[in-house]
Every structure is written in structure tokens, then in C-alpha cells.
Amino acid sequence: MFKILKKEYLANNIWLMDIEAPRVAKSCKPGQFVIVKMDEEGERIPLTICDYDSKKGIVTIVFQIVGASTQEMAEYKEGESFMDFVGPLGCASELIEMSVEELKKESILFVCGGVGTAPVYPQAKWMKEHGIDVDVIIGARTKDIIILEDEMRKVAANLYIATDDGSYGFKGNGCDQINELVKNQGKKYTRVVAIGPMIMMKFVSLLTKELNIPTIVSMNPIMVDGTGMCGACRLQVGDDIKFACVDGPEFDGHLVDFDQAMRRQRMYKTEEGRAMLRLKEGSTHHGGCGNCNE
Amino acid sequence: MEVDVLKKIPVREQEPKVRAANFEEVCLGYNKEEAMAEATRCIKCKNPQCVKGCPVNIDIPGFIKEVEEGNFDEAYHVINKYSALPAVCGRVCPQESQCEAKCIRGIKGDAVSIGKLERFVADTARKNGIKPVPAKKQNGKKVAIIGSGPAGLTCAGDLAKLGYDITIFEALHKAGGVLSYGIPEFRLPKSDVVDAEIENVKSLGVKIETNTVIGKAVTIDELLNEEGFDAVFIGSGAGLPRFMGIPGENANGVFSANEYLTRSNLMKAFDDVYDTPIIAGKKVVVVGGGNVAMDAARTALRLGADVHIVYRRSEAELPARVEEVHHAKEEGIVFNLLTNPVEIYEDKEGNVTGIKCIRMELGEPDSSGRRSPVEIPGSEFDIEADTVIMSLGTSPNPLISSTTEGLEINRRKCIVAEESDGSTSKAAVYAGGDAVTGAATVILAMGAGKAAAKGIDQFLSK
Ligand SMILES: Cc1cc2nc3c(=O)[nH]c(=O)nc-3n(C[C@H](O)[C@H](O)[C@H](O)COP(=O)(O)OP(=O)(O)OC[C@H]3O[C@@H](n4cnc5c(N)ncnc54)[C@H](O)[C@@H]3O)c2cc1C
Ligand SMILES: Cc1cc2nc3c(=O)[nH]c(=O)nc-3n(C[C@H](O)[C@H](O)[C@H](O)COP(=O)(O)OP(=O)(O)OC[C@H]3O[C@@H](n4cnc5c(N)ncnc54)[C@H](O)[C@@H]3O)c2cc1C
Ligand code: FES
Numbered sequence: 001m002f003k004i005l006k007k008e009y010l011a012n013n014i015w016l017m018d019i020e021a022p023r024v025a026k027s028c029k030p031g032q033f034v035i036v037k038m039d040e041e042g043e044r045i046p047l048t049i050c051d052y053d054s055k056k057g058i059v060t061i062v063f064q065i066v067g068a069s070t071q072e073m074a075e076y077k078e079g080e081s082f083m084d085f086v087g088p089l090g091c092a093s094e095l096i097e098m099s100v101e102e103l104k105k106e107s108i109l110f111v112c113g114g115v116g117t118a119p120v121y122p123q124a125k126w127m128k129e130h131g132i133d134v135d136v137i138i139g140a141r142t143k144d145i146i147i148l149e150d151e152m153r154k155v156a157a158n159l160y161i162a163t164d165d166g167s168y169g170f171k172g173n174g175c176d177q178i179n180e181l182v183k184n185q186g187k188k189y190t191r192v193v194a195i196g197p198m199i200m201m202k203f204v205s206l207l208t209k210e211l212n213i214p215t216i217v218s219m220n221p222i223m224v225d226g227t228g229m230c231g232a233c234r235l236q237v238g239d240d241i242k243f244a245c246v247d248g249p250e251f252d253g254h255l256v257d258f259d260q261a262m263r264r265q266r267m268y269k270t271e272e273g274r275a276m277l278r279l280k281e282g283s284t285h286h287g288g289c290g291n292c293n294e
Numbered sequence: 295m296e297v298d299v300l301k302k303i304p305v306r307e308q309e310p311k312v313r314a315a316n317f318e319e320v321c322l323g324y325n326k327e328e329a330m331a332e333a334t335r336c337i338k339c340k341n342p343q344c345v346k347g348c349p350v351n352i353d354i355p356g357f358i359k360e361v362e363e364g365n366f367d368e369a370y371h372v373i374n375k376y377s378a379l380p381a382v383c384g385r386v387c388p389q390e391s392q393c394e395a396k397c398i399r400g401i402k403g404d405a406v407s408i409g410k411l412e413r414f415v416a417d418t419a420r421k422n423g424i425k426p427v428p429a430k431k432q433n434g435k436k437v438a439i440i441g442s443g444p445a446g447l448t449c450a451g452d453l454a455k456l457g458y459d460i461t462i463f464e465a466l467h468k469a470g471g472v473l474s475y476g477i478p479e480f481r482l483p484k485s486d487v488v489d490a491e492i493e494n495v496k497s498l499g500v501k502i503e504t505n506t507v508i509g510k511a512v513t514i515d516e517l518l519n520e521e522g523f524d525a526v527f528i529g530s531g532a533g534l535p536r537f538m539g540i541p542g543e544n545a546n547g548v549f550s551a552n553e554y555l556t557r558s559n560l561m562k563a564f565d566d567v568y569d570t571p572i573i574a575g576k577k578v579v580v581v582g583g584g585n586v587a588m589d590a591a592r593t594a595l596r597l598g599a600d601v602h603i604v605y606r607r608s609e610a611e612l613p614a615r616v617e618e619v620h621h622a623k624e625e626g627i628v629f630n631l632l633t634n635p636v637e638i639y640e641d642k643e644g645n646v647t648g649i650k651c652i653r654m655e656l657g658e659p660d661s662s663g664r665r666s667p668v669e670i671p672g673s674e675f676d677i678e679a680d681t682v683i684m685s686l687g688t689s690p691n692p693l694i695s696s697t698t699e700g701l702e703i704n705r706r707k708c709i710v711a712e713e714s715d716g717s718t719s720k721a722a723v724y725a726g727g728d729a730v731t732g733a734a735t736v737i738l739a740m741g742a743g744k745a746a747a748k749g750i751d752q753f754l755s756k
Contacts, residue, residue, distance in 0.1 A: 023511045037467055043561065043570040044467075069569060084467040086505035224561070224570075227465050227507060228691050229475075229533040230553035236544055241537065246693070260544055263644040267546045268571045 031093025113196025384413025443471020445727025575681025715749025
């Protein structure tokens, strides 16, 4: 059993939890993920490792309520435990694998959207600890749903906040902010790391392709085992089929087929999934949403 | 009970129509009378050929003699000397090509039903609460076993009986390997059979650490150098699914057999109490002809689909067990033989709508003697489908080989290990099962686990 040592509400249905998981904490690196299975009947839920303390044996996860399982997860209390917690899975962030010397020559821009801000934080923190300056953009619909702003401010050389409605910081989305920085302010970046909803990563990648800036994205397709055994997580990356759980989750954003990935991600999503099940099977009882009246 | 020495006592099964709609076990097994009657058919040969046909050389006439005399507990102890998983083997071993193929009775008439007798003995022992006997004394040496499939469980059980301190590390949340995630409930009941046999191995003192991916959470070198293990056995299986590389393969509704079966078996998606969803499909095409394909097809059928199997060779070449093919046909699965998929059709939303196939014919035998299928030009045709399950075989996961210094692998990514004792190119590291051979059988994996247990014992007794 894996104990919840701390639980904290961030904003916009996003929760942070510290989990006691010594084996994971000892070996994990930024960019990797875990799979949580809450109880006997639960599904296997992949979540990015958002921070860790190897000495204390703690791993931090940050998740957003988007469906039945994440809703159930948010109902767990401090002191309670998850049945299964496996990791670290996937490869460490490409940047972390580079030497500090090489990284110092780079000029890196992180772009985060929504809950994707959480996995960017440990990477930016790692950079700060190794004396590497990075810029960070946090994009959000509106001011109230921004998470980890104070934490991020401590580790980023420059933090830019962009809100769609202009309620805070720059008015516009992440892409508008990149345009503003690169085209209007003449900033030069050698690399962009975008983590957030697939649609946001898609548009950032389209823009950076035009701007000719290599871009890393962190993909979150549907997964089952997370060890390369099922192929549920497969993505078209350039000419190759890649399994996100073992080959990723980070990929070259200019090569990922986002439209296909978004279609595949929707396969079981509560709304669409239920509709699809209704269409295909005449009932929706496999949707897993917990709200069925049938 | 009357016995015709030329004919095996038939085993009771669920009616095809009934079982096609449930996940209960298909074969019901022998009762006491039937088992004792079948046991009389064994001639107890002086030089038993059946034992030679068994990869772990179970004393078959020995246990059958005990069954004949009604000493069922004794029969269990005879088998348990050789096999830690008799209730599993009695159900899934290809006896028809192993022990039963060599049975003298089989020359004129039916071979003795060795598999069904083994199953009866194991099931009876479980009902009577008979357990294997643990070691009297611990020897203080620690061995790590990677993977809790048949290879790992066997190696663990054998070493524990010799007094070793054993920890199994398993990547998934549940032990059993393919027995838990792959082979369906209706062929191999999970809580009654698989879990019970795993409990037996645990009762020998074996510890199982689930949720631990070796090569990620901890490496083999760390186990040996930092965690104090004296030797390691790798039984990590061959779990990586293959795809065909044809257009449309990433459409919604195309699954690997591993995904489909894992959702249904390990995650129990067929049961509403569990959260994991499965899109069962209404019209399902399963591509492939092995045991895995049969299991995927029969699972889809039970979830309510019309199922076609598409296989590129002819019936004679189907790699699946005869019994499984027979059961699949009885249940109403349609076989499209000498047929190969060339494209999967999808609609605007990316959902599967059908599959384009081409007819094949068998050409000249290749170097292995198998006649290879060749396409018949212009013979393309379509099959309507909303779900396609790819069951084209699997290969070993590179996770361990890529994180272990000095571990030799071959061209097929299989770990190179000595057949006689499981030793690898790395000192103190042994391997066996599907990780070494590529996808094979339960009993071969068990045989390899046994051989490695002997090898490890010799190495650590030096
Ligand atoms: C590598 C990786 C890292 C992730 N990191 C985070 C993170 O740090 N924080 C966070 O909030 N979310 C993260 N996600 C997404 C998270 O796993 C999903 O939001 C969650 O599984 C949805 O479950 P649900 O039942 O609440 O939602 P529902 O929408 O009801 O899901 C229905 C079904 O769809 C599947 N599903 C839907 N979306 C996803 C998805 N994106 N990934 C996997 N399965 C999905 C689920 O298996 C479920 O069965 C990550 C996903 C991946 C693959
Ligand atoms: C659907 C299906 C049906 C089959 N039907 C039959 C049948 O009827 N008869 C028959 O004889 N055979 C059958 N087989 C084949 C048989 O199941 C396998 O040959 C056998 O299970 C191999 O045993 P193993 O111990 O080598 O590996 P597996 O059973 O594959 O077990 C390997 C275990 O290692 C774990 N693992 C992998 N990597 C790691 C890691 N890095 N760290 C920790 N753990 C790890 C895996 O999660 C898994 O649990 C079938 C196979 C399938 C898939
Ligand atoms: S999640 Fe199963 S292969 Fe990636």
C-alpha cells in the first residue's frame, strides 16, 4: 500500500498529493511517470511525476479531475493509501540526459498549459539547481485556474503568464505569447518544451515548426500496463509507430501526428466514450463514469 | 464404471451455446469415479515414453497409479516433486503433442487422458487443503526472480524448497504473468486456480514484490551489488506485441490481443464492478491463428460479438492447440483461412469500418519445411468490422537487456542462456522461459525455470 502523506487543492479541480513510494522516489527522474491503481476494482491511471524526494521516499503527483477515476482519486484523504503505485515508467526528459555544459549553450523556453504546469516545474527546478536559466510560459483560460505560479517564479529566469481573457498577465494563449516574445521582443530560443493538453501541444508545435525551433512535447495517450506490453499507447511519430510508455512520453513535437493521437485519446473518454459505447453496443455500462442510471 | 480400454473417458464440458455467453470454465474436469476409471487405462509401462514427452519429466505412471488406488493426496505429492503448477498445466499444456503423443495406448486407440488426470489431482488437493512441503532449514542465501510467470514461479518454488530466501519482482500489480493477464477465465480460472497455485508457491516462503519494474525502479546490477542478492533469475517473458504495419492500423478499434485480453482478464473489464472499460465490438476480426488469437476471439464472442478469425495459412498449420480450435468452432467462430489483411478501413472519426483482405495459397516449403503462403493476385475482398484484434506474436521486452551491463541477447532480442542450467553471459545471472525462447508454452517456461533453479543451486553451493 502507498500512503498519501499530503493532499492539497491547487485550483480548477487540480489536486496535489505526496505519496510514500521509496522505490520510485529513489530511482525516478524528471519526465518519467507512475501508474496509480487506487483499489482492487480501479483502473491503471498514468500520472507524471511532478516532484520527488529520494531521501524521504516521497513522490508528488498532480492530477486534474476529468472523469470518474480522477474524481474518485480526489476523494481519497491524507493518511489513506492507494493499493498500487508503479514507477518510474518511461524515459527521463531528454534535456536532463544532456550534459550541463551542453545545456548552458541552449536557450530553453518551457510552455505549460493547465495541469501540464506541474510536470514542467521539476524540470525547471532541475535547470535552476544546475545553474541553467530558462524561460517559462504558463497559459490558462483565466487567472483563477493558474497553478504553481509562486513555485515557478522561484525557478524560472523569466515567467510569463498568458490568459485567454486577459484577466492576468499577457492577453492571449500560449502561442500568442511565443509570437510576442520571438517576433516582437526578438527573443531567441534554441529549444521549446511544451507540456499540456494535446491540442495546445499541437498548436505550439505548428508554430515552432514555422519559427524553426526544435520542440519537445510530453504525450499522454491512453495506457494500460505502461511497460510496453499492450500497444494502447501507440503513436505515429514521423514514419514510425512508437509506444509512448517505453519510447516516450517525450517526443519531437514536429513529428507527432497530433490529430490521430487526439482521436485515439478520445476512445474511452467519458462523454465520447459513452456515446461510442451506446452507438456500438446499445448500452453505456462500460463507460466507467459511475454516473449511470442504467 | 465401464471402461473401453481403447477410448478415453470423455470429460464433461459446458454446452457450446451456453458457454458462448459466459466466462465460466468450458471444461468441467473429471470427478472421482471418472478419474479412477481413466487411471486404469494406463499400462504403467516399465520404460514410460510419456515421461520423456514431458518437458519437466513428471513421473506420470507413478501419479496415475496413486489415482487408480484412490490415493489422491499422494498423487499430488508425486506431481509436486516436478511441477509447482499442476492445476495450470493440466488445463493449458499441449498434452496432445507432448506426454499423450508418446502414450503407448495411443498407438491403437486413445492415449490416456494424462492432462485431465493431472488437473483432477491438483483440483482435489486444493479442495482438500493439501499444500507443498516447505524447506526445513534456510540456507541464508538470497535469490531475486524477475517476473512471476510460470518460469519465475517454478524457479522460485524449487529454490525455496532447497532453503533459499526468494523474492520475486513483478512489474504488474498482480502475479502470474500470462496466466493472469493473458489466458482467459473460461480456460484458466483466476481466483480458483491461478491465485491458489501462486499461494502455494508463497507458502514455501517466497515473497512477491508487485509493482516493481526491473530496469526502471531498480536494475539487476543494483540487486546484486546493493540489495545483497547472490543470484538473479530473469523470467520476464515475451510481452511486446507486434503489429503488421498496414494502413489503418492506428484507427480506433484496432487493438493488440495483449491489450484486449489484458483489459478483460487482468483488469476484469467484462465485469461491471471493475472500472476499466473495454470496447468489445459487434463485428470483430481477429488476425492470427495461435492460442492467443483463439483466446481473443472467444473473449470477444463472450462479450457479444460476431467473430471472424483471419489466418494466412491453412487449418493444418494453425499453431493453436487442437482443443482450442475445436472449442472455438463449436462456439460459432468463423475461420477465414488462407486469408491475409492488407488494409483497415476507417471513417472520418477514425473508427474502424472494415478490413480489406487478400486470399493466399501455400507455396513451396521453405527451409524450415513450412509451406509459406503467397498472395493470389486480384483476390482482394472486404470483411465488415468495427474491431480488429492483432494477434501476430510477441517478442521480449528490451527493458532488462538494455539496462543490464554484459547481458548478451540475440538477433530476436531474446536473452542468450544455456539450456541445461539457464546461465547467461553475465555471472550470477540466469534466465529462462519466453524471455529466452520467444513466445512458447507454459510447460517449457517451467522446464527452463527448473533447470535454472538447479544451475543457481550449483553455482551458490560451490
Ligand atoms: C504519461 C501520462 C502522464 C499523465 N500525467 C498526468 C498528470 O500529471 N496529471 C493529470 O491530471 N493527468 C495526467 N495524465 C492523464 C490522466 O491519466 C487521465 O486524465 C486519466 O486517466 C483520466 O481518467 P478518468 O477516468 O478520470 O477520466 P475519463 O475521461 O472518464 O476517462 C475515461 C477513460 O479514458 C481513459 N483516458 C482518458 N484520457 C486519458 C489519458 N489522457 N490518458 C490515459 N487514459 C485516459 C481512461 O483510461 C478511462 O478509462 C497523464 C497521462 C499519461 C498517459
Ligand atoms: C493469450 C495467451 C494464451 C496462451 N495459451 C497457452 C496455452 O494454452 N498453453 C501453453 O502452454 N501456453 C500458452 N501460452 C503461452 C504461455 O503462456 C507462455 O509461454 C508462458 O506464460 C511463458 O512464461 P514466462 O514465465 O516465460 O513469461 P510470462 O508468463 O510472460 O511472465 C513474465 C512476467 O514477467 C513480468 N515482467 C516483464 N518484464 C519485467 C520487468 N522488467 N520487471 C519485473 N517484471 C517483469 C511480466 O509482467 C510477467 O508477469 C499463451 C500465451 C498467451 C499470451
Ligand atoms: S501502455 Fe501498454 S504498451 Fe504502452
